[in-house]
Amino acid sequence: MQTHVVDHPLAAALLTTMRDARSENATFRSALRRLTHMLVYEAMRDAEVEEFPVDTPVAATTGIRLAKPPLLVPVLRAGLGMVEQASALIPSAGVGFVGMARDEETHQPVPYLESLPADLSGIPVFVLDPMLATGGSMVHTIDLLVARGATDVTAVCVVAAPAGVDALAASGHPVRLVIASIDDGLDENAFIVPGLGDAGDRQFGPR
Numbered sequence: 001m002q003t004h005v006v007d008h009p010l011a012a013a014l015l016t017t018m019r020d021a022r023s024e025n026a027t028f029r030s031a032l033r034r035l036t037h038m039l040v041y042e043a044m045r046d047a048e049v050e051e052f053p054v055d056t057p058v059a060a061t062t063g064i065r066l067a068k069p070p071l072l073v074p075v076l077r078a079g080l081g082m083v084e085q086a087s088a089l090i091p092s093a094g095v096g097f098v099g100m101a102r103d104e105e106t107h108q109p110v111p112y113l114e115s116l117p118a119d120l121s122g123i124p125v126f127v128l129d130p131m132l133a134t135g136g137s138m139v140h141t142i143d144l145l146v147a148r149g150a151t152d153v154t155a156v157c158v159v160a161a162p163a164g165v166d167a168l169a170a171s172g173h174p175v176r177l178v179i180a181s182i183d184d185g186l187d188e189n190a191f192i193v194p195g196l197g198d199a200g201d202r203q204f205g206p207r
């Protein structure tokens with residue numbers, strides 16, 4: 001699996017704001033939005049483009065547009081904080097939704113919402129979820145996408161545990177990972193260490 005860690009001082013500073021337990025919800029959401037801009041920008045670097053004729057006020061020239069606008073799939077709740085910025089960066093992108101909450105005892109994902117186009121063949125899909133912990137939620141989301149014919153999936157995350165990266169790679173799915181940091185590991189509650197806590201709660205309050 002191709003993994004791209006976005007190693008940039010501006011990204012690192014925003015991630016630090018998100019890690020800081022003193023950051024209020026609004027500060028956390030703002031940092032996530034701004035960091036998403038950088039992650040999606042990097043994730044789109046190799047996107048397929050096509051040329052088309054365009055007239056400037058001065059002359060005819062050749063323009064560039066995305067050959068295949070992607071589908072953005074935020075994983076609720078935490079991924080919701082990434083979708084507005086990703087859409088702003090890729091205005092032609094569609095948006096689908098997956099809702100999932102981890103069981104606090106088993107740490108298994110419990111799906112509660114699935115709103116996706118029926119046919120994803122030929123469409124690049126960007127899954128937006130800040131946290132990749134055990135990997136269960138991301139692998140389940142990609143299972144849903146692959147079942148609809150997706151063959152080109154990018155997971156755009158903020159923080160991962162090595163176990164989550166390994167689970168994604170072991171899933172055998174056609175996925176690449178774009179991320180700001182791969183952290184040290186998981187604690188006994190399957191929270192990422194040092195991580196940033198519960199990314200859903202830190203944006204929206206307790207569930």
Ligand SMILES: O=P(O)(O)OC[C@H]1O[C@H](OP(=O)(O)OP(=O)(O)O)[C@H](O)[C@@H]1O
Binds near residue numbers: 109132136137
């Ligand atoms: O890799 P995993 O072990 O599956 O954990 C990661 C998942 O946990 C978080 O969601 P959570 O279940 O807390 O739901 P929330 O976004 O509503 O808070 C996070 O946003 C991921 O979806």
Ligand SMILES: O=c1cc[nH]c(=O)[nH]1
Binds near residue numbers: 193
């Ligand atoms: O550290 C973690 C792990 C799962 N989900 C989160 O929001 N944070």
Ligand SMILES: [Mg+2]
Binds near residue numbers: 078198199200201
């Ligand atoms: Mg949560």
